[in-house]
Amino acid sequence: MKTPATTQSHTRSQQLLERAQKSLVEGVNSPSRGAAVYPGGPIFLERGQGSHVWDADGNEYVDFMMSFGALIHGHAHPQLVSVVSEAMAAGSHFAAATSAEVEAAECFRRMVPSAEAVRFTNTGSEATMLALRLARAHTGRNKFLKFEGHYHGWYDPYLLNAHSHRPEELGPPENPSRIPDSEGIPPATFDDVVLAPWNDVAALERVMQQHGRALAAVISEPIMANMGCIPPREGYLQRLRELTREYGALLIFDEVVTGFRYAPSGCQEYYGVKPDLSTFGKALGAGFPVGAVAGPKAILDRMRWGTNMVLHYGTFNGHRLTMKVIAANLDLLSAEGAYGKLHATGDAAIAGLRDVFRRCKVNAIVQGFGPMFQIYFTERDTIHDYRDYCSYVDTARYSRFVHRLLEHGIYMTPSNGLHWIISTAHTESDVEKLIAAADQACAELV
Numbered sequence: 105m106k107t108p109a110t111t112q113s114h115t116r117s118q119q120l121l122e123r124a125q126k127s128l129v130e131g132v133n134s135p136s137r138g139a140a141v142y143p144g145g146p147i148f149l150e151r152g153q154g155s156h157v158w159d160a161d162g163n164e165y166v167d168f169m170m171s172f173g174a175l176i177h178g179h180a181h182p183q184l185v186s187v188v189s190e191a192m193a194a195g196s197h198f199a200a201a202t203s204a205e206v207e208a209a210e211c212f213r214r215m216v217p218s219a220e221a222v223r224f225t226n227t228g229s230e231a232t233m234l235a236l237r238l239a240r241a242h243t244g245r246n247k248f249l250k251f252e253g254h255y256h257g258w259y260d261p262y263l264l265n266a267h268s269h270r271p272e273e274l275g276p277p278e279n280p281s282r283i284p285d286s287e288g289i290p291p292a293t294f295d296d297v298v299l300a301p302w303n304d305v306a307a308l309e310r311v312m313q314q315h316g317r318a319l320a321a322v323i324s325e326p327i328m329a330n331m332g333c334i335p336p337r338e339g340y341l342q343r344l345r346e347l348t349r350e351y352g353a354l355l356i357f358d359e360v361v362t363g364f365r366y367a368p369s370g371c372q373e374y375y376g377v378k379p380d381l382s383t384f385g386k387a388l389g390a391g392f393p394v395g396a397v398a399g400p401k402a403i404l405d406r407m408r409w410g411t412n413m414v415l416h417y418g419t420f421n422g423h424r425l426t427m428k429v430i431a432a433n434l435d436l437l438s439a440e441g442a443y444g445k446l447h448a449t450g451d452a453a454i455a456g457l458r459d460v461f462r463r464c465k466v467n468a469i470v471q472g473f474g475p476m477f478q479i480y481f482t483e484r485d486t487i488h489d490y491r492d493y494c495s496y497v498d499t500a501r502y503s504r505f506v507h508r509l510l511e512h513g514i515y516m517t518p519s520n521g522l523h524w525i526i527s528t529a530h531t532e533s534d535v536e537k538l539i540a541a542a543d544q545a546c547a548e549l550v
């Protein structure tokens with residue numbers, strides 16, 4: 105199957121960019137949508153339905169970015185549209201107790217067995233921020249361990265080595281260079297952060313021996329999702345669980361990306377490792393802004409009002425529309441076959457892409473499985489960690505490849521650090537379009 109010849113016009117997107125640049129920094133609201141990723145200017149999207157989106161010039165794409173993973177049921181799912189429209193007619197939000205948040209919490213707990221209690225936030229960043237505060241209060245310790253290349257939102261202490269860098273800047277793995285991701289953070293913020301390479305049991309044992317007793321928590325993405333898609337080595341998460349328990353540090357799984365995607369409760373279920381706290385976001389809200397912290401009552405109850413409480417306020421916490429969407433979303437995900445379909449569609453896309461690269465003799469691998477994966481242009485047969493990603497992945501080639509795909513009607517971010525997302529709305533025909541477009545993009549790749 106050949107995709108149509110490139111006939112896209114982007115006149116309207118260009119006009120919107122000129123206007124946007126007068127009011128918005130770089131014309132966007134997040135650097136992940138701006139010039140760093142789209143040197144020729146972003147494509148302005150206007151409409152989405154199911155697995156497809158349309159831009160301001162009327163070009164149609166199959167969407168595999170899915171709002172950075174938020175759209176687990178694709179765009180404008182009819183049930184979610186009707187839930188939101190109905191709820192909106194009765195008032196958007198009261199910042200008061202509602203039956204909607206009770207229902208959402210009950211649905212959540214049915215899907216996430218580690219959640220004796222849950223607290224809803226507005227974003228994944230807020231959830232990871234709160235999880236750390238809870239862990240510090242619960243253990244009476246200040247330090248925490250984060251891994252190189254893991255991103256946990258834009259809260260100050262997490263912004264160490266969350267971006268990729270040139271290999272010569274990384275320092276030795278046993279004493280990594282500490283590279284802040286942002287200006288404006290007082291250096292002392294990082295005094296309590298222990299930094300270690302991920303997916304390396306020996307490094308973990310070493311760092312836990314040295315710092316374990318001082319750590320309030322170890323926070324980890326269970327699949328590394330912000331250097332593409334890097335699954336844990338066999339037994340790694342289990343060893344992480346054992347060591348955190350041994351040293352009395354809480355294990356926080358940041359399941360903002362993986363939660364409700366790989367299995368109902370995410371990677372903790374898929375890999376059979378129960379964290380102390382977990383954070384969720386993205387797919388939980390099916391397109392609405394939300395985050396959540398889940399765990400034992402003994403820890404979450406520290407937010408109860410009184411002396412020594414852990415403070416967590418928020419006008420929009422438990423937003424009524426979002427809570428309604430969560431209940432309906434989790435209902436849809438509980439339907440027989442939902443996860444089977446997510447995995448089967450993703451595996452078909454992965455197999456098809458691997459076949460394209462083999463046929464076209466392009467040195468590229470597809471890493472991940474089922475509902476989330478990433479393509480790496482590399483000579484290696486696996487990317488195991490942040491250092492592999494920084495050293496062996498040709499991210500510029502990936503960006504060129506994705507720009508070719510965009511012209512053939514496949515929507516994806518050209519940033520190699522993100523990942524391809526499958527929703528319940530994707531079909532076999534979408535996968536066929538992807539494979540045909542990838543074939544052509546490979547032929548055009550220089």
Ligand SMILES: Cc1ncc(COP(=O)(O)O)c(C=O)c1O
Binds near residue numbers: 172228232361385
């Ligand atoms: C693993 C992880 N944690 C936390 C966050 C922050 O979530 P949000 O963008 O909703 O603040 C992200 C966002 O991409 C993420 O990938």
